[in-house]
Amino acid sequence: QQPVQSPQAVILREGEDAVINCSSSKALYSVHWYRQKHGEAPVFLMILLKGGEQKGHEKISASFNEKKQQSSLYLTASQLSYSGTYFCGTVSSGSNYQLIWGAGTKLIIKP
Amino acid sequence: KAGVTQTPRYLIKTRGQQVTLSCSPISGHRSVSWYQQTPGQGLQFLFEYFSETQRNKGNFPGRFSGRQFSNSRSEMNVSTLELGDSALYLCASSLAPGQGNNSPLHFGNGTRLTVT
Numbered sequence: 410q411q412p413v414q415s416p417q418a419v420i421l422r423e424g425e426d427a428v429i430n431c432s433s434s435k436a437l438y439s440v441h442w443y444r445q446k447h448g449e450a451p452v453f454l455m456i457l458l459k460g461g462e463q464k465g466h467e468k469i470s471a472s473f474n475e476k477k478q479q480s481s482l483y484l485t486a487s488q489l490s491y492s493g494t495y496f497c498g499t500v501s502s503g504s505n506y507q508l509i510w511g512a513g514t515k516l517i518i519k520p
Numbered sequence: 521k522a523g524v525t526q527t528p529r530y531l532i533k534t535r536g537q538q539v540t541l542s543c544s545p546i547s548g549h550r551s552v553s554w555y556q557q558t559p560g561q562g563l564q565f566l567f568e569y570f571s572e573t574q575r576n577k578g579n580f581p582g583r584f585s586g587r588q589f590s591n592s593r594s595e596m597n598v599s600t601l602e603l604g605d606s607a608l609y610l611c612a613s614s615l616a617p618g619q620g621n622n623s624p625l626h627f628g629n630g631t632r633l634t635v636t
Binding site for chain 2: 452456496498507508
């Protein structure tokens, strides 16, 4: 089952914060986050393993709530370069590392 | 270190034809996975190869096939093309098997296929 990402799209002013959520109906082993800018390949941001570990990448951080089977990506003081579509991918426990992708969240940052 | 290379970048084919796309992974990466991306559909998993063996396959018809060579380069083939096959086809390589293992995926820039 495809994880559900919310919101589908968000428009921000430069410097504002954003939160992107990724929820699954299955028990998760890990959550992966990627960003794809228009016309470019997806780029790896971070992997979160079960255990609630929070990770960071520049001013982008993420958390993984194992009990809720949900991960949230936090973009702090957003920059124009953060624009793009953010994808989460989930790996369910016992799935042989099969990665299931969400539909993506489009983030537009305006100056 | 060179990134993942996909060729060709653009391709225009006619319905009923077949097409072969190529992917050269990052040196040392033995896992290659393929995805179809269409607007609003996100990334649809096609298949994954590791050490020349297909490890996983997505829900695509048998017209979609792939293979991996001993140097880890991979090809995917689509036969009897349909209009709905128009999409961006991405490949990604990683060190370890399983797209969802703890090793990041490195994507190529994709091949944009247009079927007319």
